[in-house]
Amino acid sequence: MEQKPSGYIAQLDGLRAIAIVLVVLFHWFPEGQGINVIANGPLGVTLFFVLSGFLITRILLSSRSFLQSHGLAATYKNFMIRRVLRIFPLYYLTLLILWCIRYIAFIPKVPTQLYEYPLYYLLYISNFLIEKLHDWSDVLSPFWSLAVEEQFYIIWPVIILTVAPRYLRNVIISIIVTGILSRGVLAWSGYAEGVLMPTCLDAFGLGALWAYVVFFGKNAQKFLRLSGYLTWAGLILFLxxxxxxxxxxxxxxxxxSMSFICLYFVARASYEGGFSSVFGKILNHGSLRYIGKISYGLYVYHMLVPALVLPFLIRFLNRFAHISLNPSEAEMKIASLVLLVIVASISWYAFEAPFNGLKRHFRLSTMRRPVE
Structure with a gap:
């Protein structure tokens, strides 16, 4: 018997906040030192992938009634339009702004391969550019994960919507195994950066497997116990x-290893009210949930604020207000953090939310409040 899909899961926004904090720490502080002695960035990105695997699969499974009444083409179309409305506007606005400001001498220049290889960004295949150039100094290099997610969104609905439920678990497990095997095969073939979409399928697949377990009522408690054991194994291997x-x-x-760790937190946070411990109260805190809500903007802007926005602001104040600032490195990071939250907040309320609101015109189920 299928379980009715629930609505908004507050603690998942808390997990999104943790994911973006890990990514920002990784990119703003020296790698392999101090706070970055562990791989915060890859762990944060993997958490985003597991979350996406769970939420996207949950959406698709909950759209089964819509699929039966409207067909595969209409269901796929509505799913993709909803994803486009959530992701494309901010992404392409950012590319457009960066493309235009290169012609304004007063604005600081940023290191990016966008100007030389624009099609990789326009077509959401910048992860292939990373494999081609191995250039992680590009301020848009974090966009590789956005490219991976978009590529995943293209193929995953076809799998979830066309495979019969009795075969679905085995298909998802095979996808997880494919992710692991693909990394070895691609590395042997010379693609060792680990940023191509197949190399991330185990993270997406583990999240999808949890969505399957919950939706079809396949002994979630047993799965949670197993994920707890896998978490410890993943943590030991990760360290x-x-x-x-x-x-x-x-x-x-x-x-x-990171996917096992992330799976436990996603599963526990999304099952029967989530964590009830102190950690659950932290995840439920309004400030953390707010950071999770604007996490997409934070991710898109987190490299651009210290490289472009803050230097521009300092230059602007010096030129037009005759205020000369020479902040220390610590002050630059604090100012960048404040600016990042401000910019992402403005972006959400003034730009992202209106597009996000249009998703109501492209429903995927008969629920009054579609799951995001």
Whole structure:
């Protein structure tokens, strides 16, 4: 018997906040030192992937009645339009702004491959550009994960909506295995950055497997116990890889180890009210949930604020207000953090939310409040 889909899950916004904090820490502080002695960035991105695998699969499973009455083409179309409305406007606005400001001498220049290889960004395949150039100094390099998610969105509805429910679990498990195997195969073929979409399928797949378990009532308690054991195994492996030159193990199992850790938190946060401990209160806190709500904007802007927005503001104040600022590195980071939250907040309320509101015209189920 299918379980009726629930609505908004507050603690998942708290997890989004944790994910974006990990990513910002990774990019704003020296890698492998101090607070970044562990791989915060990859862990944060993997948490986003597991969340996406769970939420997207949950949406697709809950759209089964819509699929039966409207057909595959209409269901796929509405799903993609909803994703486009959520993701494309901010993404392409950012690219447009960066493209235009290159011609304004007063605005600081930013290091990006957008100007030389625009099609990789326009077509959402910048992860292929990372594999081609191995250039992580590009301020838009974090967009590789956005490209991976979009590529996943294109193929995943076809799988979830066309595979019969009795085969779905095995298909999802095979997708998880494919993610692990693909990293080894692609690395052997010369694509060792681990940013192509197949190399992330185990993270998406584990989230999808939890959505399947919950939706079809497949003994969620047993799954949670198993995910708890996998979390400890994943944590041990993750720390081992972080502190050792385990090249082969890292290639095959680094993202899997992080996915096991993230799966437990996503599963616990989304089941029967979520965490009830102190950690649950933290996830439910309004400030953390707010950060989670604007996390997409935070992700898009987090490299651009310290590289472009803050230097421009300092230059502007010096030129037009005759205020000369020479902030320390710590002051730059604090100012960047404040600016990042401000910019992402303005972006959400003034730009993203209106587009997001249009999703109500492209429903996927008969629920009054469609799941995002």
């Amino acid at each position: 081992y890889i972080c502190f050792n030159e385990a090249t082969v193990v890292k290639t095959w199992l680094f993202r899997t």
